[in-house]
Amino acid sequence: MIPSRKTSVWGAIFLSLTILAAGCSHAARAVKTAQVPVPAPEGKPAADRPAEPAVQPQVPPPLPVLEKDDINGDPQVPVLTSEESEKQAARLLEDGFVAYQEAQSAFERGDMDGALARLDEAYGIILKMTLPADSPLLQDKNDLRILIAQRIQQVSATQMTTVPSVNNSIPLVENQWVTKEIASFQTVERRVFEEGYKRSGLYKDMIVDELRKAGLPEQLVWVPLIESWFKVRALSRARALGMWQFISSTGYRYGLKRDKYVDERMDPVKSTLAAITHLNDLHGIFGEWTTALAAYNCGEANVQRTIRAQRIDYLDNFWDLFGNLPWETARYVPRFIAAVMIIENPEKYGFDLPTPDPPIRFETISVNSPVKLAGLAQTLGIDPLVLTILNSELRFDSTPNYEYELRVPEGYCQQALAACSSLPKYIPPDAAFSGWHTVRRGETLGQIARRYRTSVSAFVRINGLRSSRLIYPGQKLKIPGTAGAPSTPPASPPPAAKPGETIIYVVRPGDTLFQLARTYNTTVERIKTANSLVTDDLAVGQRLSIDAGKS
DSSP states (O other): OOOOSOOOHHHHHHHHHHHHHHHHHHHHHHHHHOOOOOOOOTTSOGGGSOOOOSSOOOOOOOOOOOOGGGGGSOTTSOOOOHHHHHHHHHHHHHHHHHHHHHHHHHHHHTOHHHHHHHHHHHHHHHHTOOOOTTOTTHHHHHHHHHHHHHHHHHHHHHHSOOOGGGGTOOOOOOOHHHHHHHHHHHTTTHHHHHHHHHHHTTTHHHHHHHHHHHTOOGGGGGHHHHHHTTOTTOBOTTOOBTTTTBOHHHHHHTTOOBOSSBBGGGOHHHHHHHHHHHHHHHHHHHSSHHHHHHHHHHOHHHHHHHHHTOSSTTOOSHHHHGGGSOHHHHHHHHHHHHHHHHHHSTGGGTOOOOOOOOOOOEEEEEEOSOOBHHHHHHHHTSOHHHHHHHTTTBTTSBOOSSOEEEEEETTOHHHHHHHHHHSOOOOOOOOOEEEEEEOOTTOOHHHHHHHTTSOHHHHHHHHTOSOTTOOOTTOEEEEESSSOOTTOOOSSOOOOOOTTOEEEEEOOTTOOHHHHHHHTTOOHHHHHHHTTOSSSOOOTTOEEEEETTOO
């Protein structure tokens, strides 16, 4: 029988204590019954001497005399003040984290015995800590305990290696739940399924290469098909973002950077590396891929709670847990299995899958100033969508105001460097908001945008809306801009400019490109070209470079 890869930490500790207790009991019985021959006194045969026990009985030392107060404390331990106790606990906690970090380093080196020894040391330090219920260190202590338990599970899973095929394949079970998802892909979801499969060609080779390097099943390449249909900027209701659908906390946990300009959850390469590491960690915890995939969808804590709630402890296979998992997660794994089965044998399921898009080969250049991707694409004479796909992590489709490695199509490196030095500096719209608006019954986003003299696209962007039509009564929306009072005209006339003068204009509520073009005797297209604008939408606070007096 092959042992399970998932190991209960407390079960292992209990088993060790049981074996130790049994060994001690057996040794005691052996000592009690053994008889050691004693040499007979001179001149007296051994037969005439009574047998003596091997071990002489020892008189236990007298019990200490305790006072009544000794029941609740150790008289040998000095009483510490709360401040001293807190400092002592802080030192112990620091020692515990140091031991855990040493265990982690040993684990990464492959020294499993060393890792377990350091983990034992870290747990022993935790046992020495006594904290009151209101101590600020209590959460740190609990966090360290959880980290130790998870690392012990990973070490145990590594040491209890089962058949090699576990890491190289995912069991494809065609049961009623999988059949139901296959039928969905064949009918109502057929178009989006085929579009997602076609889109996968942009990233599939890269993902498969990384999976091979990590030694993980190549079938995992189809996780983004279920997560996002291979859309690099997909956003879920739970605020999960990107092709691999990372929520912000998990993204931070696996090193995906976020700032005003960049969100690496939307980068296909960086998010793929993070997702592979995350999946590998989950497999180390649960020991098999279907449960690991369920944990990828809803989090390992939710799956572990479901396992602990099982009436029969050893029923922790995914299909044993299936009925108790959240519905979206319970459906997630059958959907993945259904997708893999269709892709591996499309004719069997009535599919004629389209040819995948070819991957875009690229080079990187170093850019030091904000450049709008649309303006760069226009200068290079390429489709702006190409640069957007290659640099999908850029939130405003512009490079940041610090050094950035920009991806450009293969063969465009020198042209792109020359173009970036000549393009005007792009100033992204301020993401600040002036207040909140509560949606009322019957309101549309267009009506709300007109009320606050801003654009629908600004509302969509600052609130992270999936669509301009998906709002509902009671929903709270951020109002774009820093001074957006409803139905308030500009407080002063726009700044004047002499013919031929270039000014920097800050967009105010109610401004449109058409009005600005008339005010400064220029054209809408010239303003758009000078500022690398793709649409006519403006955001309050946005800065525009305008050449006045040109017709």
